Amino acid sequence: MTLTPSSEENQPLDTLIIGAGISGLTIAHELVIAKNYRILVAEAQDRVGGAITSAKNDEGYLWEEGPNSFQPAPELLRLAVQVGLKDELVLADGKLPRFVFLNGKLNALPMSPPTAITSKILTWGGKIRLALGAIGFARPAMAGEESVDQFFSRILGKQAVERLVAPFISGVYAGDPKRLSAKAAFSKIAKLETYGGLLSGAILSSKERKAQKLNEPNIPKTKAGELGSFRQGIQMLPEAIASKLRETGTAVKQKWTLRSLEKQGDIYISKFDTPSGEETVTSRSVVLTTPAYVTAKLLEDYLPAASQALNEIFYPTVACVVLAYPKSEFAHDMKGFGNLIPRTQGVRTLGTIWSSSLFAGRAPEGWQLLLNFIGGTLDPALAKLSESEIIAAVHADLKKTILRPDTKAEPKAIAVHVWDKAIPQYEIGHLDRLATVEAELQKSQGLYVSANFIGGVALGDCIKRSLQEANKIDAFLK
């Protein structure tokens, strides 16, 4: 059956967007609301949001199984306001400490220069090495693309990498610092070195950021270190964007899985599996916001070199394990953001977000909600564990890190979500792979690839990149 997107015109759509994660929905919002194009969004699942997965139950728990909070980037805040979520925004206190588990204890990450001096995370030797590197006394880079491990070891020293950088990488990518590319995964930080040292780079770039700060009265003001969510979880954002699109008459189709894509003349012909059988959509342009391995499959015959490059992007398995315990069972006062765990500490869990300490209304009175991450590139064996084995592993780790070691409490298992392919890894060669994809796309005017394997995985980065993509599509359509 052929879908005629608009019976009154019987014309191909301006743009077909594949995927209703934050990338696809942001592009759709910009193209429809700001630029008034005729588009359709097609999503394979029966819900919008992609990786964003908030849930709640009757017992009073509200939790996240994907992204748990976001940096309140101006583009994200502006989008939230545009879709009516200004009053739903919640911000976690920027002063809440973040902890690193080291030598059997939680150590607060320094939040200011004096606390950096007294902090026990690094030895004196480690601190001096880090300070010298940060002000520019570092070996020059070797030839070739540096891994994250090589880049930060060269600049900040091995101890800072083991105790600070690597746990942070677990928290963002669940990745291996020896495989990740510094210039792809941490482009902004890698660029700081060109200012003559990370510290001077950081100072200069924060001045640049302040100068660029949007001065829009309607956008909520945020303070340094604050992290955002919405009252009923991050899922409110994709749902509000989809509602806004539907209000304008734009179709946001669920359970529509793109199976094939071809071009005839200037028009793309896309075939979908849908609950009512096969549907065909014609459009002047198509944006694929699907994960790299899905995009690779869709482009296999059409742009084989792009497909091969996309297939090389690795996604490790990560489990999000949401557990609750009575507050009395903790060895610590649970005022904080959460804790990360260096791989050298004999703990399998990568880190724990203290969810109900961040945002109000996430757990019933007297209970503490935790979101634990386990798995990642360095722990492929996790994929073989059953759900109960994963819970047991996390529980055993929590007894080493934040629970009372003698606790007899069993975890209240709220949810275990195993992401078989969680987060794209920006590994050595990533930028070359993206350059291949970009060059191939030039052969097919009107075809765009825009997803979280380009320009950063964080929600704010996805929104920023999607707005840029929408401008490119606008220029093409004009």
Ligand SMILES: Cc1cc2nc3c(=O)[nH]c(=O)nc-3n(C[C@H](O)[C@H](O)[C@H](O)COP(=O)(O)OP(=O)(O)OC[C@H]3O[C@@H](n4cnc5c(N)ncnc54)[C@H](O)[C@@H]3O)c2cc1C
């Ligand atoms: C476990 C986890 C924790 C994270 N934590 C954070 C965090 O705390 N903070 C933060 O900022 N970021 C975090 N991130 C990263 C961030 O959530 C993602 O990078 C971002 O949500 C990706 O959005 P996207 O739209 O690019 O991709 P996705 O959300 O993956 O959306 C792609 C969509 O395409 C659909 N699709 C796939 N195939 C087809 C097809 N053939 N036809 C139609 N549709 C298709 C999928 O169903 C999906 O909905 C986390 C990610 C994960 C997985």
